[in-house]
Amino acid sequence: MKKMKMKVASILAITLLSISILSYGVNNSAFAANSFIEASSSSGSVGNGDPLVISGSIVDYEDAGHALTFQIISPDNSIVQIGQVMGNIGSDGTFEMNLTAGGPLWKTAGEYTVKFFYGPTKGDATVNYAGGDTPSTPEPTAPEPEPEPTAPEPEPEPTAPEPEPEPTAPEPEPITCGAGTEMVNGICQVIAEPEPEPEPQCPAGYSFRDGVCVEDGGGCLIATAAYGTELAPQIQLLREVRDNTVLSTASGATFMTGFNTLYYSFAPTVADWERENPMFKESVRAFITPMISTLSIMTLADDGSEVEVLGLGISVIALNLAMYIAAPALIGFKVHKSLKSRK
The missing domain is CATH 1.20.5 (Single alpha-helices involved in coiled-coils or other helix-helix interfaces)
Structure with a gap:
């Protein structure tokens, strides 16, 4: 029974x-x-430190409470920046984003792609960046043609002597304005300094950098949406394993770079689905809770130990493969075999 x-x-x-x-x-x-996103850059070709303005619209826009996020991809397909477009989206789906081109990750000159995500809706825009290093190759030059023989130039005819110029009045000496002043209509006036614009207020867990609000330290978007808060014990465990164990080694840092490239390609969309559908949110929480529990094994590794971090990391991956793939496959095989034996 x-x-x-x-x-x-x-x-x-x-x-x-x-x-x-x-x-x-x-x-x-x-x-x-x-639904799709149309976006374009109005800044043309930009260099390092130049302002970058990207505007666009969400076609067939419906205010479903999604967050409009973006990724900037370099010509070699590396992610150089991730963030969220702050401010209200217009009632017709229009938006505008101000950035500053360049930075430590903008290493190569060429076309950079800005990808936008609004729930399942996607779109992109291209930016021509001229501030990086470009490989230079010498262009082939055609051989110069041999000069053709020319006829001897005729001797110039004698010309009348030019009249002497009439004396002119001496020009007045230019007026030099002192420091902090400028010439306006022939008068030195004090230069008025523009008042700095106040930085927009970002939500908790975000910092204002390069014209947008970016989540501090990167964020586990799917787990945060599943547990409802960044202060949940499971989220604290994920951050502790990432910051204190994985990123303390060179191999762990390399792994996190590749993982973030894959993870942030779909995480904003899944997190939006969780916020919209409570049943889907509970399903995701039940699905990822065993995996997060297995990550506590990584806390046994000493900080900075390449061997221990690599060994425990492989063990955690093998355990999750057995739990999420091997076990369901074995159960399915047993059920199939039992049903087949009854026929």
Whole structure:
């Protein structure tokens, strides 16, 4: 009897998982077919430190409470900046973002792509950056043609002597203004300094950098949306493992760079779905809680120990593969075998 109940529970779990996957595909396709983002840069070619203005609109915009986020991708497909477009989006879906071009990650000159995400809606714009290093290759030059023989120039005819210029009055000496003043209509006036614009107030956990509000230290968007707050113990555990253990080694820092590139390509969209659908939020929380619990194993490694961090990291990955892939596959195989034996 107990074995029969376990089989029925396994079949129900597989059915619910299939329904959720199918509903996700249908909803995403229906929304993406009618909505997209048009954006362009009005700054032309920019150099290091130049202001960069990007404006656009969300076609078929509906205010669903999404956050408009962006990524800036370099010509070599590396993420150089991640952030959120602050301020209200217009009722017709229009928006504008002010940035400052350049920085430590803007290393190569060329076309930079700015990708925008508003829920499942996507769009991009290109920026021509001329402030980085560009490889220079010598251009081939054509051989110079040999000069053709020219006829001897005729001797110039004698001309009448030019008249002497009439004496002119001496020009007045220019007036030099002192420091902090400028010449206005022939009068030295004090230069009025413009008042600095106040920085916009960013929400908790964000800092104002390069004209936008960016989440401090990067954020685990999916887990934060699932647990409802950044102060949850599970979020604190993720940050402790990332900052104190993984990033304390060179291999861990390399892993985090590649992981962030993949993670931030879909995390803002999934986090928006969690905020919109409480049932989906609870499903994500139940799905990631065992994985977050296994990460506590990483706290056993000494800070800066490449061998311990690498060994425990591989163990955690293997444990999650067994828990999320091998175990469901084994249960499915057992259920299939049992159903086949009854026929």
